[in-house]
Amino acid sequence: MIDAANAIQLIFAFTAMFGIILVWPSTRFRPLSLALLMEASLMLCNFAEESGLSQQLWGETLITPIFGLGFGPALFLFTRGLVFSNKGLAFDQAIHFLPMLLVFSLAAMPQLIIALGTISLVVYLSLCWKLMRDYEQASRDRRSDAQNLTLTWLKLVLILYITAIAVDAIRQNLQTELPISILEPWYIATLLVYLGLCCFLIYKGVHQPELFDGLEQYQKEALEALDPPLDETANSLFEQINKQLLEQKLYRTPRLSLSDLSEHTGLTEKDISWAINQGGGQSFADYINRLRIDEICEEIRYNDNRSLLDLALAAGFNSKSSFNTVFKRMTGKTPSQFQKEALN
Numbered sequence: 001m002i003d004a005a006n007a008i009q010l011i012f013a014f015t016a017m018f019g020i021i022l023v024w025p026s027t028r029f030r031p032l033s034l035a036l037l038m039e040a041s042l043m044l045c046n047f048a049e050e051s052g053l054s055q056q057l058w059g060e061t062l063i064t065p066i067f068g069l070g071f072g073p074a075l076f077l078f079t080r081g082l083v084f085s086n087k088g089l090a091f092d093q094a095i096h097f098l099p100m101l102l103v104f105s106l107a108a109m110p111q112l113i114i115a116l117g118t119i120s121l122v123v124y125l126s127l128c129w130k131l132m133r134d135y136e137q138a139s140r141d142r143r144s145d146a147q148n149l150t151l152t153w154l155k156l157v158l159i160l161y162i163t164a165i166a167v168d169a170i171r172q173n174l175q176t177e178l179p180i181s182i183l184e185p186w187y188i189a190t191l192l193v194y195l196g197l198c199c200f201l202i203y204k205g206v207h208q209p210e211l212f213d214g215l216e217q218y219q220k221e222a223l224e225a226l227d228p229p230l231d232e233t234a235n236s237l238f239e240q241i242n243k244q245l246l247e248q249k250l251y252r253t254p255r256l257s258l259s260d261l262s263e264h265t266g267l268t269e270k271d272i273s274w275a276i277n278q279g280g281g282q283s284f285a286d287y288i289n290r291l292r293i294d295e296i297c298e299e300i301r302y303n304d305n306r307s308l309l310d311l312a313l314a315a316g317f318n319s320k321s322s323f324n325t326v327f328k329r330m331t332g333k334t335p336s337q338f339q340k341e342a343l344n
């Protein structure tokens with residue numbers, strides 16, 4: 001007889017398999033298919049072991065702990081696929097899952113496998129976090145709209161996933177201490193959390209967020225020697241760039257990128273980035289957005305009759321939410337608070 005947990009496992013498995021079909025057309029989200037396949041396989045194996053079907057198929061051996069060695073690599077490859085525009089699925093990525101095959105010989109020691117899986121997960125999640133940090137730094141250094149390209153949603157998913165794993169580990173360790181009336185709802189709640197995270201990732205794969213495409217070039221330039229121009233210092237070159245930006249109001253260009261500025265100034269992207277970082281002491285996104293905020297603040301002080309949104313759009317912001325976020329971060333006040341104080 002199928003209980004509530006078994007029903008959720010089957011729903012989870014078929015949701016994940018349907019999700020694979022939905023996200024597969026997207027190259028950048030295609031690695032998510034591996035994570036979804038892992039989840040679907042795990043849920044089916046859980047169902048088989050808990051319903052007794054596994055005894056007819058593969059005997060008394062528990063194989064579900066082995067999946068713990070696969071979730072870390074799957075999440076890492078998914079993250080790498082998002083932050084790099086040219087990374088999809090490749091055959092050589094299968095090496096990340098080799099430990100799953102190697103521990104089959106240790107299937108009789110599930111606690112050891114669980115421990116190895118935990119270590120693997122910690123290592124791969126650390127790599128995921130580094131990739132996201134590099135991605136966000138690169139977007140800030142090359143795009144003025146970097147705040148629209150963040151992977152905050154993915155960070156939240158990873159945090160919730162880690163939390164769910166930790167809570168479920170506590171449940172497993174207390175199985176001999178707590179009554180089934182507590183353990184069963186606890187297990188069902190954990191399954192629902194995992195199912196919710198899975199559905200959210202599928203949603204993101206279908207309704208793709210805007211992503212930054214320049215991490216490969218950013219890393220390539222970081223490996224090269226950043227030789228300063230022969231006749232200019234960082235400060236003087238920055239002043240030259242700043243003067244041209246202010247005179248031509250180039251910062252008003254929505255979604256202004258480092259490559260756009262390179263076309264306008266005739267300087268290389270590398271030299272512009274070097275000048276802004278070293279001479280200006282800030283990232284490209286912070287620099288451009290500071291110019292926009294300064295203009296808006298001046299317009300507010302001169303009692304411009306336009307709405308705050310109109311001022312923001314005229315200054316180069318492409319959405320109300322990004323304008324509000326940047327304004328609060330740079331001034332410590334919301335736009336409406338600043339306007340109210342400036343006009344009093």
